[in-house]
Amino acid sequence: MKKSEKKSDNKQAIFDISKEENFPDWYTEICKVAELADIRYGVKGFTPFLPWSVMSMELMFDFLKDVLHKKGHLPMIFPTVIPESNLTKEAEHVDGFTPQVFWIKDYGEDGQLEEKLALRPTSETALYPMYSLWIRSWRDLPLKRYQRASIFRSEVKSTRPFLRGREFLWIESHNVFATHEEAKAQVMEDLETTKEVVTDIYGVPVMVFQRTQWDKFPGGLNTYAADTLMPDGKVIQLPSTHDLGDNFARAFDIQYLDENNETRYAFQTCYGPAISRIYGAMISVHGDDKGLRLPYAIAPYQVVIVPIFKAKNEAEVIAYAKKIESNLQKADVRVHLDDRDTTPGWKYNYWEMKGVPIRVHVGPREVKEEKIVLFRRDLMKREPVPLKSLVKEVKKLGLDIDKTLLTEAESKFEGLIVDADSIGKIIDALDHGKIARIEFCSTNMDGYDCAGQIEERTSGEIRGTRIDIEETPESVCVICGKPAKEIVYIARSY
Amino acid sequence: MKKSEKKSDNKQAIFDISKEENFPDWYTEICKVAELADIRYGVKGFTPFLPWSVMSMELMFDFLKDVLHKKGHLPMIFPTVIPESNLTKEAEHVDGFTPQVFWIKDYGEDGQLEEKLALRPTSETALYPMYSLWIRSWRDLPLKRYQRASIFRSEVKSTRPFLRGREFLWIESHNVFATHEEAKAQVMEDLETTKEVVTDIYGVPVMVFQRTQWDKFPGGLNTYAADTLMPDGKVIQLPSTHDLGDNFARAFDIQYLDENNETRYAFQTCYGPAISRIYGAMISVHGDDKGLRLPYAIAPYQVVIVPIFKAKNEAEVIAYAKKIESNLQKADVRVHLDDRDTTPGWKYNYWEMKGVPIRVHVGPREVKEEKIVLFRRDLMKREPVPLKSLVKEVKKLGLDIDKTLLTEAESKFEGLIVDADSIGKIIDALDHGKIARIEFCSTNMDGYDCAGQIEERTSGEIRGTRIDIEETPESVCVICGKPAKEIVYIARSY
Numbered sequence: 001m002k003k004s005e006k007k008s009d010n011k012q013a014i015f016d017i018s019k020e021e022n023f024p025d026w027y028t029e030i031c032k033v034a035e036l037a038d039i040r041y042g043v044k045g046f047t048p049f050l051p052w053s054v055m056s057m058e059l060m061f062d063f064l065k066d067v068l069h070k071k072g073h074l075p076m077i078f079p080t081v082i083p084e085s086n087l088t089k090e091a092e093h094v095d096g097f098t099p100q101v102f103w104i105k106d107y108g109e110d111g112q113l114e115e116k117l118a119l120r121p122t123s124e125t126a127l128y129p130m131y132s133l134w135i136r137s138w139r140d141l142p143l144k145r146y147q148r149a150s151i152f153r154s155e156v157k158s159t160r161p162f163l164r165g166r167e168f169l170w171i172e173s174h175n176v177f178a179t180h181e182e183a184k185a186q187v188m189e190d191l192e193t194t195k196e197v198v199t200d201i202y203g204v205p206v207m208v209f210q211r212t213q214w215d216k217f218p219g220g221l222n223t224y225a226a227d228t229l230m231p232d233g234k235v236i237q238l239p240s241t242h243d244l245g246d247n248f249a250r251a252f253d254i255q256y257l258d259e260n261n262e263t264r265y266a267f268q269t270c271y272g273p274a275i276s277r278i279y280g281a282m283i284s285v286h287g288d289d290k291g292l293r294l295p296y297a298i299a300p301y302q303v304v305i306v307p308i309f310k311a312k313n314e315a316e317v318i319a320y321a322k323k324i325e326s327n328l329q330k331a332d333v334r335v336h337l338d339d340r341d342t343t344p345g346w347k348y349n350y351w352e353m354k355g356v357p358i359r360v361h362v363g364p365r366e367v368k369e370e371k372i373v374l375f376r377r378d379l380m381k382r383e384p385v386p387l388k389s390l391v392k393e394v395k396k397l398g399l400d401i402d403k404t405l406l407t408e409a410e411s412k413f414e415g416l417i418v419d420a421d422s423i424g425k426i427i428d429a430l431d432h433g434k435i436a437r438i439e440f441c442s443t444n445m446d447g448y449d450c451a452g453q454i455e456e457r458t459s460g461e462i463r464g465t466r467i468d469i470e471e472t473p474e475s476v477c478v479i480c481g482k483p484a485k486e487i488v489y490i491a492r493s494y
Numbered sequence: 495m496k497k498s499e500k501k502s503d504n505k506q507a508i509f510d511i512s513k514e515e516n517f518p519d520w521y522t523e524i525c526k527v528a529e530l531a532d533i534r535y536g537v538k539g540f541t542p543f544l545p546w547s548v549m550s551m552e553l554m555f556d557f558l559k560d561v562l563h564k565k566g567h568l569p570m571i572f573p574t575v576i577p578e579s580n581l582t583k584e585a586e587h588v589d590g591f592t593p594q595v596f597w598i599k600d601y602g603e604d605g606q607l608e609e610k611l612a613l614r615p616t617s618e619t620a621l622y623p624m625y626s627l628w629i630r631s632w633r634d635l636p637l638k639r640y641q642r643a644s645i646f647r648s649e650v651k652s653t654r655p656f657l658r659g660r661e662f663l664w665i666e667s668h669n670v671f672a673t674h675e676e677a678k679a680q681v682m683e684d685l686e687t688t689k690e691v692v693t694d695i696y697g698v699p700v701m702v703f704q705r706t707q708w709d710k711f712p713g714g715l716n717t718y719a720a721d722t723l724m725p726d727g728k729v730i731q732l733p734s735t736h737d738l739g740d741n742f743a744r745a746f747d748i749q750y751l752d753e754n755n756e757t758r759y760a761f762q763t764c765y766g767p768a769i770s771r772i773y774g775a776m777i778s779v780h781g782d783d784k785g786l787r788l789p790y791a792i793a794p795y796q797v798v799i800v801p802i803f804k805a806k807n808e809a810e811v812i813a814y815a816k817k818i819e820s821n822l823q824k825a826d827v828r829v830h831l832d833d834r835d836t837t838p839g840w841k842y843n844y845w846e847m848k849g850v851p852i853r854v855h856v857g858p859r860e861v862k863e864e865k866i867v868l869f870r871r872d873l874m875k876r877e878p879v880p881l882k883s884l885v886k887e888v889k890k891l892g893l894d895i896d897k898t899l900l901t902e903a904e905s906k907f908e909g910l911i912v913d914a915d916s917i918g919k920i921i922d923a924l925d926h927g928k929i930a931r932i933e934f935c936s937t938n939m940d941g942y943d944c945a946g947q948i949e950e951r952t953s954g955e956i957r958g959t960r961i962d963i964e965e966t967p968e969s970v971c972v973i974c975g976k977p978a979k980e981i982v983y984i985a986r987s988y
Contacts, residue, residue: 038624042580043611046573048624051639054569075548079540079661080574080613080644086536099602104613106597107648117537119574119598119613130532130542145545150574150644154601167573 015291015353023232027160027284034292034354036283037161045159045166052354053162053279055300057169060275061148063201063297064171067193073144073173078126080150081117086125090251096218097121100153102166119152124219124244124270127174128252135266137257138178142186146173151274162280163236163494170274176254176266183243183267187224190241190271191467194226198238198273202282203295203406204228205413206238209464209489212443212451217270221245227463227491229412230284233433235463236494238281239273283355285409292355293378295405296398301336303328303394304356308344308363320367324360324390331391352377357401358394378404417489421478426458426490435491436460439484441477447486450479460490509785509847517726521654521778528786528848530777531655539653539660546848547656547773549794551663554769555642557695557791558665561687567638567667572620574644575611580619584745590712591615594647596660613646618713618738618764621668622746629760631751632672636680640667645768656774657730657988664768670748670760677737677761681718684735684765685961688720692732692767696776697789697900698722699907700732703958703983706937706945711764715739721957721985723906724778727927729957730988732775733767777849779903786849787872789899790892795830797822797888798850802838802857814861818854818884825885846871851895852888872898911983915972920952920984929985930954933978935971941980944973954984 015033019026031037036053049057065075081104088094102119106112120126127145135143148171159165173190177183191208198204206226216223217240225240246265249255254266286293296302305324309317321337328335336356338347344361351359359375361382366372374393375382378401385393418429420436429436436458441447443465451462465471465486473484509527513520525531530547543551559569575598582588596613600606614620621639629637642665653659667684671677685702692698700720710717711734719734740759743749748760780787790796799818803811815831822829830850832841838855845853853869855876860866868887869876872895879887912923914930923930930952935941937959945956959965959980967978 038627040627041573041620041624043573043575043577043609046575048573048620049571051568051570054571057571058569074545075552076545077543077548077551077663079535079537079542080646081537081540081661083537101601102598102611103600104596104598105600107595108593111648115537117596126535126542130535133532133534152574154605167575169571 014349016289018289019231019287023230023284026231026287026289030283030287030291030353031161039161043166045155045164047159047161047165049162049276052300056294056298057275057279059298059300060202060279061169061171064193064197064273064275065146065148067197068146068171068173071144071189071193073146073175076145076147078120078123078147078149080120082120082123082126084116084118086129087118089125089129090219090248093124093219093248093251100155102152102154120149121153122151122270122272123147123149123172124174124248125252128248128254128268131174131176132253132255135176135254135256138259141176141178141256141266142182143176144173144186145175146171160280162276162283165276168274169276170272173269173271175269175271176249177268178256178258178264178266180245180267183245183269186269187222187241187243190239190269191224191226193271194239194241194273198226198278199406201295201297202278203297203402203409204238204278204282204285205406205410207235207413207463207489208467210443210467211240211464212447212462212488213445214448214451215462215464217242217244219244219247219251220270221247224467225464227493228281228285229416230281230494233430234493235435235491236277236281238278239271241271242269244268244270286405287355290380291353293405294355294357295402296357297402299334299355299357301334301356302398303333303335303358303360304347304351305335305337305360305362306344306347306351307337307339308361310364313364313367316367317362317364321360321362324362324372324387327390328394331395333391333394348375352380358397376401378408420490421475423454423457423478426454426460426478430458430460430490430492435463435489437487437489438478439473439475440486440488441480441482442485443488447477450477453479454490458490459492461493463489463491463493465489508843510783512783513725513781517724517778520725520781520783524777524781524785524847525655533655537660539649539658541653541655541659543656543770546794550788550792551769551773553792553794554696554773555663555665558687558691558767558769559640559642561691562640562665562667565638565683565687567640567669570639570641572614572617572641572643574614576614576617576620578610578612580623581612583619583623584713584742587618587713587742587745594649596646596648614643615647616645616766617641617643617666618668618742619746622742622748622762625668625670626747626749629670629748629750632753635670635672635750635760636676637670638667638680639669640665654774656770656777659770662768663770664766667763667765669763669765670743671762672750672752672758672760674739674761677739677763680763681716681735681737684733684763685718685720687765688733688735688767692720692772693900695789695791696772697791697896697903698732698772698776698779699900699904701729701907701957701983702961704937704961705734705958706941706956706982707939708942708945709956709958711736711738713738713741713745714764715741718961719958721987722775722779723910724775724988727924728987729929729985730771730775732772733765735765736763738762738764780899781849784874785847787899788849788851789896790851791896793828793849793851795828795850796892797827797829797852797854798841798845799829799831799854799856800838800841800845801831801833802855804858807858807861810861811856811858815854815856818856818866818881821884822888825889827885827888842869846874852891870895872902914984915969917948917951917972920948920954920972924952924954924984924986929957929983931981931983932972933967933969934980934982935974935976936979937982941971944971947973948984952984953986955987957983957985957987959983
C-alpha cells in the first residue's frame with residue numbers, strides 16, 4: 001500500500017503539458033496538482049484558494065500596500081454589505097452593477113431585513129456617503145484611502161479559478177481631490193503603481209489603454225486599464241483606474257469649502273488591482289510545460305533545500321542542510337528544507353512543478369568540499385557555489401531570475417501588433433494570436449455600432465487607444481468608412 | 495473662518511473623560527475623536543473601520559500570522575458563502591448558528607440561486623467537506639490551516655464598534671489530527687499562542703477557563719476561552735479554542751487510513767481570535783482619561799516628531815526633525831513628522847488622544863545641543879536624550895512602555911477574585927466589579943438549571959473552571975445544595 005501510494009505520488013510530481021498548445025488544460029491541471037485552488041467547493045464560481053497560491057497572493061498584497069502607503073494612501077476596512085439605497089444613487093453605476101449583485105434580505109430562521117443589502121460588487125456606493133460626511137473643507141483634501149476586500153459579482157460567463165470568479169480578492173483605492181487636474185494626476189500615479197508592482201515585482205508586462213466610452217467604468221468619465229497577454233493569445237484586463245470627474249461627488253454630495261469659502265464639488269478617482277486575477281495571469285505568463293515558475297519576489301518558498309544521501313552519510317548531510325537553512329533564514333530568505341522520505345529525483349520534479357525559483361542540492365561531496373549546488377528553475381540550470389558565498393549568490397540569483405522571467409514575458413510582446421485595414425486582416429491577425437491596430441471612427445458613443453460589428457465578425461474587442469504614445473489617424477474607419485478620429489487596438493480577450 | 499475652524503479643531507484635540515467612571519461614554523467618544531470607526535454607515539451593526547484602527551489591526555494580524563506560521567499552520571482563503579446543505583450537516587452546530595445567519599437567495603434583477611447561501615458565521619461547514627476530500631491517509635495528518643476572514647452574525651444584542659458587530663474580523667485556525675491526544679495538545683498550543691500574542695504583544699492579560707457544557711462551541715466537545723477584564727468590571731471573551739473530538743469528522747466524513755491500513759475518523763480543533771474584538775478590548779484596557787495609549791508593538795506610528803520653532807529658526811529645526819525622521823525610518827521605526835501649521839501644544843494633545851507611545855520634541859535648543867526630548871505617553875513623562883543614542887533609546891523606551899502597560903493591566907487582576915457561598919455574596923462581589931468564585935454542582939448539563947438561576951438573580955454568568963490551576967471543591971452547590979463537583983467563576987460579561 002505504501003509503495004503504491006508512493007508510486008502514484010511519483011506520477012503526480014511529473015508535470016508535462018504543453019502550455020502553448022493546450023493552455024486551458026495546462027491551467028486547469030496546474031491549479032490542481034500544484035494545489036493552488038480546489039474547484040470542488042460546490043458553489044459555481046466560488047473557489048477555495050490553497051496555501052501555495054495564498055502565500056504568494058499575501059506577498060503580492062504586501063508589495064502593493066507598501067507602494068500605496070509610500071504614496072500617501074491609508075487603509076480602511078468597510079463593511080462587506082451595502083444598503084440598496086446607496087447603490088441606486090448614481091444612475092449609470094446602478095445600471096452597470098445591479099445585474100451583478102448578490103442580495104441579502106433574510107437572516108436567521110425568519111428574520112427580514114428592513115432594507116435589502118448588496119454584497120459589494122465594488123465599493124463606491126459604500127464609501128462615498130461617508131466621504132460626504134468626512135470632507136468639509138479644502139484642508140481635508142486630498143483624501144487617499146484604500147481597502148483590501150473580497151468582491152462579489154454574479155458573473156454569467158464561465159468561471160475559472162483566479163481569472164474569473166464570483167468572489168475575488170482586490171485592493172480598491174478611492175481618492176478625492178479639490179480639482180480635476182489632481183484627479184487626473186492620480187490616474188497617472190495609479191498607472192505608475194501598476195508598472196512598479198505588477199510589472200517590476202510580479203514580472204507581468206502590460207499594455208495600457210484608455211478604454212472606449214462604452215467600455216468604461218459605469219458612472220465614471222474615463223477608464224484606463226492595463227492588459228497583459230495570455231499564452232493563448234487572448235488579452236486579460238489587469239488593474240484599471242478610473243477618472244470619475246465630479247459625477248459621484250454630485251450623486252453623493254461630496255462638497256468642500258475652498259480657500260475662498262466657496263462650496264465646490266470634489267473630483268474623484270478609483271483604482272482596483274484584483275490580486276487574485278493578477279495571480280492567475282502571473283502564473284499563466286511565467287509557467288512552462290513543467291509547471292509553475294514563480295518570481296523570486298513572490299514565491300512562498302524562494303529556496304528549497306534537497307539533501308542527497310545514503311544511510312552512512314545521512315547525519316552529516318542533514319546537519320549541513322540545516323546549517324544552510326539557518327543561514328538563509330537569518331538572511332530573511334524564505335527557505336524550506338525538504339526532508340521527506342522520497343527520492344531526490346521525485347523532489348526535483350515536485351518543486352519544479354510548484355515553481356520554486358531556487359533549489360539547493362547538497363550531498364556528501366558538497367559537505368566535503370564546503371560548497372552547494374544552486375539550481376535555477378527558470379532556465380533549469382545548475383551551478384556549484386562555495387558555501388561561504390551562499391547568501392550573496394542566492395540573492396543575486398533571485399534578482400536575475402526575476403529579470404529573466406520579465407524579459408522573457410516582454411519578448412512575447414515583440415511583433416505582437418499588426419496593422420489592419422480590413423475585417424479580413426483583423427481576423428487573420430487575431431487568428432495568429434496577434435493584436436490588430438486599426439483606424440477607427442470614434443471611441444465616443446458614435447463608434448458603438450462599428451465596434452459591435454467588429455466584435456461580431458472577428459470575436460475581437462476594441463481595447464481602446466494608447467496613452468503612452470501619441471498616434472494620429474490618417475485614413476478612414478475600417479467599418480463605416482468615415483474619417484478616422486482614433487487609432488485603436490483589437491484583441492480577443494478574457 | 496479659518497480661525498474658527500482651528501478653534502473647533504483645538505477643542506477636539508483635548509480629550510478628557512473619566513474612563514473608570516464613565517466607560518461607555520469614554521468608549522463611544524474615543525472611537526469618534528481618535529477616528530477609529532464611524533457608526534454612521536446606516537446599517538445596524540456594520541461599521542467602517544478607519545485608518546488609525548486598521549493600521550493597528552493589520553499589525554495585530556501580522557504578529558498572529560507569524561506565530562501561527564512558525565507553529566506550522568498555513569494560510570488558505572475560502573469563499574465567504576456557504577451552501578445551506580453544508581451548514582445543516584452537524585445537528586448541534588446548525589442549531590447554534592442558524593439563528594445568526596444572513597442568507598443570500600437572489601442575485602441581479604430577478605436571479606434566484608439554486609441553493610441558498612449563508613454568509614459565513616464561522617467556517618467549519620465550509621472547510622470540512624473539503625478536508626474530507628483532502629485527507630486520505632495518516633501521511634496527510636496533521637493538517638493545520640488557517641484563514642483570515644470577515645465573519646457575519648446577525649447579533650440580537652446591542653452592537654458596539656469592534657466589541658460586538660454583525661461583521662467582524664478574525665483569524666480562524668482549523669486543524670485535523672490522527673488522535674484525540676494530538677487534538678488536545680493543539681488546544682494547549684492555541685492557549686499558548688493567545689498568551690504569546692494577545693498578552694505578550696498586545697499587552698492584554700487574560701484568564702483562561704474551560705467553558706461549561708451549555709456554553710461551549712455548538713457541535714464541539716469542549717471549549718477553552720480567554721477572558722479579559724474591561725474597565726467597567728465586566729469580562730469579555732477573547733480567543734476561544736475548541737476540542738471538536740471526532741464529532742465533525744463523523745458529520746463531514748473526515749476519515750484516514752492509519753499505518754495498519756484501517757479506516758479511522760480524525761480528530762479536530764478550531765481556534766478563532768477575533769482581531770477586531772481584541773482591538774476593542776485592547777484600547778479599553780490601556781486607554782486613560784486623555785485618550786488612547788497604544789502599545790509600541792502595534793501603534794500605527796510608534797514615534798511622532800513635533801518640531802517647535804519660531805520663524806527665525808524654522809529651517810534649522812525642520813531640517814533637524816527630518817534628520818531624526820530619516821534615522822528612525824532607517825531603523826524600521828514607524829515614525830511620523832507632524833509638520834502641520836498648528837501649535838505644539840495642540841499637537842501634544844492630539845497625539846496623546848491618538849495614543850502614540852513616543853513623542854520626540856525638537857526645538858532650537860535641541861538642535862544646538864544635539865539632543866532631543868523623548869516623551870512617553872504611558873507615564874506622561876519626558877526626558878532629554880543625546881541625538882547619537884536616539885535609535886537605541888527609542889527602542890528601549892518602546893519595550894519599557896509595553897512592559898509598563900501590561901504590568902498596569904495585570905495589576906487590575908489583583909484581588910479580583912472573591913470567594914462567595916451565597917447569592918448575596920455573589921451579587922456583592924459583582925457589584926464591586928469583582929469575579930465571584932463559587933462551589934457548583936456540575937458544569938455538565940446537570941448544572942444548567944442552577945446556572946440559569948445564578949444568571950437570573952445576579953446578572954452574572956458562569957465563565958467556567960480554571961485549567962491553569964487544579965481546584966478541588968469541598969462543599970456544596972450554592973444553588974441546589976448538592977455536593978459540588980466543580981469550582982466555577984462568575985462575572986458580568988459582554
